[in-house]
Amino acid sequence: MTEIVIQTHKLSKIFGGLTAVDKVDLTVPEKAIASIIGPNGAGKTTLFNCVSGFYAPEEGDVLFYGKPIQGQATDRICSLGISRTYQNIRLFSQMTAVENILVGQHPRLKGTWWEAVLHNPRYMQEEEKAVGEALHLLEFVGLDGLGDHLARNLPYGAQRRLEIARALANHPKLLMLDEPTAGMNSQETADMTAFIKSLRDNLGITILLIEHDMKVVMDISDQITVLDYGTKIAEGLPKEIQTNQQVIEAYLGPGAAALSKKFQRKKTHDA
Amino acid sequence: MSEQKTTRDQPSLNVGKLIRWIAGILLLALIGWRVYQTAFIEGSYGPDTWMRFIIAGLIIGGMYSLIAIGYTLVYGILFMINFAHGEVMMLGAFGGYFIFELLASIKAPSVSDPNMNFLNAYPVISVLLAFIVGTVVSAVAGLLLERIAYRPLRKAPRLVPLISAIGASIFLQNAAQLLFGPQRRQYINPVILWRGTGWSIPVGDTTVLLTYTGTLSLVLSALLMIGLFLVVQKTRLGRSMRAVAENKQAAALMGIDVDDVIGKTFIISGVLAGAAGVMWGIHNGLFNHYVGFLPGIKAFTAAVLGGIGNIPGAMMGGMLLGLLESVGPAALGIDFQLKDVIAFTILILVLIFRPSGLLGEALSEEKV
């Protein structure tokens, strides 16, 4: 039995009168790629924000390796080993790519301000190693040679990769990606999909992602959770979700399931 | 490692809160005890003196309220402190002054008095003219300020417009000093509005003077505030202002000209500040290019006190601050020199204990 990395238990988040996330249970085992999908406004990002500590949930628990983390400060949650990226890229745009990754390493480094002034050997060694690691990471995400460019001057795809590199710099146990392929063309999307797979396969990181591109989701997910109006309406393997009537209706409106069946039959017939 | 941190973090936050509350209660108790001592045990001041303090506080509070509304309106829409707002008020004070001087130099001989000037012959029209010109000057200043110093910076990081505002404030102050000279000037009011004249209200054995100028200020501020409230709540402009404050993009998509609404907001806050400036001149008399600075900062304090972005909050905050500043030194039994310290201390205390102000902030929530 593999260990469970993150588990939410009856998690609810309420804004005013609106229940954005309503008693959601989610379980992600180690080394899995778990996707959260759902129509716009289904509460996917809110769920993300509850896990990463931006919001304190009104009800329910978030367990990270069995320990409750809900309501803690985001910096504490990050230093436990949960990193994330953002739907609209949020890099430190005035800093270079390498520096962005070094900021990502922040919780793992120990240098203090007086060490920085004194430049004692321990500090110098740590900095040297940190830069080396950052460059290694930069190479890993395919951005070597761009390290000294300011983050805001990088092309869009590179910024997405850099954001992931920054998240990886923390050596996370859980990586949360919020729409990693948004705004990418099909070639870039394919690259990103392969890259996410390689993160799990090569680094053994558990990945939780929000994604709108069904092709990506069906391609890489080990499990899919479907949210609609804040509640979980389905969960399972990609194959199961594809044929789930409730899911189809949530996406396309009531009555769509029947149509889709017809369409699918036709498709199989064609094949 | 994680376990330790998890268990430690939660209580330490609460301890901070607890310390803060204990400190707050202790402070309140200390103030209460001090007030009790000076007011009842020592009895340094009679009821008539307290009455005088309260009246003075309400009058100055009305002016603070008017200026504070300008801060709150602009902050609600642009999320920036219009640091030059006090200078807008100062320009209004100069506008009214020059009108009084001009009218005083125009001869309007009448049968009874051949040396009569326009100011004294038609005092109501004169005062009205002074207010109109003062408010127009301030409104134009506010509009130009927005055009030149703030509009190009709509998309800049938040510190940038604030620094620009500080620059504009320094510029306006020094421009006024260079143009009009550094000396203090005095409003020469029409005879019926002379400072020091008014109704005597009997309090106990003595009487308390309610000056005409003070009454004028208080009534006029009340009228202007009611007018503003109606504009914001009932008119098309008010609706679009509220929409822009809520969400600029959505408002623009609904066909509202956001820049236009922002410009009009600056005009409205300029009008209110200009009126406050003329009131300041008529009621207090002396003023110079530096007159807007302290009232400006205090009015911002008032806006924060009431909850920034909240118009009734700004009105209440201004009145409250005026009262506290006027009554406070006497009630606490401290030096009157320290009345500015009271205002700033209140600001710091409010921000520590209730950062969203007494009536709550009315700002659109920033997205995570």
Added chain:
Amino acid sequence: MRTTIKNGIRFGAIISVVIIFFHLTGFSVVAANMIGGLFGNVDKNTALAQLPTINLAIVISLIGLIAGGSASKNTKTDSWTNAIVSGTVAGAFSGLFVAVFVYLIGIANFLEVDLRSYLPEIGPDNIDYLLFGGKASANFLYLGLLTISGLAGAAFSKGIIRANWRKQVQADSVQSFNAFIQKPGIQKVFNNKIVVYAFLAAAAFLLYFLPTKWGPYWNFIMGTVGIYILLGLGLNIIVGLSGQLVLGYVAFFAIGAYTFGLLTAPEPHAIGMNFWLAIVFAILAAALTGVLLGLPILNLRGDYLAIVTLGFGEIIRILIKSDMLTDFTNGPSGLSDLVQPKWLGKTFNDVNYFHLTVIFVIIAIFIANRLQYSRTGRAWLAISADQTVARATGINTFKYNLLALALGAAFAGLGGALFASRNQFTGPEDHILMVSINVLCLVIVGGMGSLPGVVVGAFVLKGVPELLRDLENYRLLAFGALLVMMMVMRPEGLWPKGRPEMETLYYRKHPKDSPPDGEVQS
């Protein structure tokens, strides 16, 4: 064409407002005096009546040149006609407006209306001078001068400044300069440690010997610049790096100065502490104040912080001045006869003081530089860029903001102590809000977060005004205008901060073929 003319009229209106403003504030006369100083046709004793009117004409023409140039620069099309027309129109219209204004003040003068009680700079003498010695044709002169200079400005701007050949030459020269710099030989010279040390030695030599030559006045001025560099470095940590706007920085300066003063002055406490020990106490007191002030308020929104600190600065000043604390602080009269440092039994003179300031500045720059490129500095920059994300990246923002405030305050404490000791006096009026604003301005004008920017900013804002003593009255006005213009046109400052080229440096040290020993994932 219509938009061109409109553009010209707009610029004309703006420029005419500027000229009228200059006339009303008396700046035109001051500028004419300065022009006279350049040409040598004016000396200090020249009365206004003897001031050559040609100087005024030169001032007006210079403004007209700028008007024409900027108007033609702002025409969107690239044609000569449009550029010339817009420049000429701008000049003519500004001339028209100014002519009307001059006509009006001329009439006032003729009717012997004294405007001085309202507009103190517009006395009969000044008006006479502004009318080119009371000429009736002055308004035509203005119109003609401004039109011609507007045309000339437009032609100059179009034909020389923005000419294609010039752009080409500029690009070529930049390219060849870069190529020159990149040459291995030159690079070797630059990277050669001996060359670097030689430069440093030359600089040290200058800093050591200049003060003995240029006299006490310049030692005083440059010492003030040095103290402002210290203050700027401190505020740069708070505003430039960690991105918190603190408007009451003078509070820490005051705490430093008064701690030093109270510990060393004979009145009112007569503790008589040693100079060096008192400096340490001043630094510690300022840093402690920073921490105590920061604890309750650092969670506030950025602009609230600005106002709270501004209030705090005022509270400190009012309290120092108040009767309540007179026994403790000497009230408005301040503290005098502060102790001066001694070295080998010799009390410091002005030259030694300058040297001391320079040493402190060098130490401060050294510390600030190392902080800036450390883990701490990166955390500050991340916080100033995006506080939410910085927290989610594992940075304890509260802790780092507090650290920035404490360190910045410590710099101010040192500056305050040094200032008080050098003047042998400190009083409440040394600690007015303007000090905070000055320091903030120098940080911003130099470029937020940039150390060379702080030095440049301190020289520009504290040194240059000393060179232009005539402009004393207009300094603050220019400050304000400069701040606004800077924010609108060049928010990054005169010498913007650069970021280190870590990748290049690292691979220079560890060539790429030998893999680094760092592991990505353990």
